[in-house]
Amino acid sequence: MEVNLMSDTVTRPSEKMKAFMFDVPLGDDVFGQDPTVNALQDKVADMFGREAALYCPSGTMTNQIALQLHCGQLGAIICEKGAHVYQYETGGYAYNARAAVNLIAGRFGKITGDQIISELKPDHDWYSRSRVVVIENTSNTGGGTFYTLSEVDQIRDKLADTGLTLHLDGARLFNALAETGDDPALWGSRFETISICLSKGLGAPVGSVLIGDKSLIREARRLRKVMGGGMRQAGIIAAAGIYALDHNLSRLREDHDHAKQIGLALEEQSYVSSVNPVMTNIVIFELTDELTSGDFLSYLAGQGVLGVPLDQKRIRLVTHLDITSDMIEHTVKVLYQYHPSKPK
């Protein structure tokens, strides 16, 4: 049995999703004439109570467009040190937005208003201009932890007089909302821009949407084009996003339940020194001194279970809609069967 827990991006489109994709009206989206892309954008903008939205190939692109929209000249972003925009977008904040970055050591990926304020730079020639705060919800390297709306409101209160813009990297926002039950519109009203991903927990093969006001999204279209992200009959893939939003939101808590089962099993293992709180579909754990991530991942792979290393000691496992309860049972069994002291 193969249990691919490397990421929630590994899902494959279901037969029903594929059938839906082949039966939608198409047009040229660079001319704004693809009815399915337009329908997806309108649907997402409506969900979040905002004026407009823009379909893009990836979450990296929607984040990078947002940084370019918000950073201005000689600007800086403020984010948590494990944030995707800092760690995993090929240094795009510097390359695309020509921005500096000020990092905060958060708690399981989450940062507070006070921490952000302490990163603000005075107005001197030798400082970059603090422009945009990126909040990641859920936090990937934090282990799928999420902010509550009241935590976001506390941040907003603290930043009220700073002129800072708030961007939400909501690649897995729907995982957070599945737990809190919040209406997406409540989140839409708290951020200048939001990036959501369709190709993670929602199970579409590709796609991300940037959400904001009309004027910002108009400018975002231009930035998408210069990055090579203007796609022609993109409705065929945007359709998967519509299908995912219509069918795959209500099941996300199953993934969280699966992740919790793995987390509980890990907590009982002598070779595990700690497990991050499992709040959604990501499990991050640290191995004891005698074991490296590479060694343990090789053992898991030998048993058909795939994960990724975060570093020498920490491993990440992610549940998603292609993972069944049998697969979780197998994974838990494999975790219990490992005995580091036994020669392999």
Ligand SMILES: Cc1ncc(COP(=O)(O)O)c(C=O)c1O
């Ligand atoms: C928190 C977060 N933001 C953004 C992205 C980027 O998404 P994509 O892989 O579509 O570029 C990811 C991808 O894993 C992510 O985890």
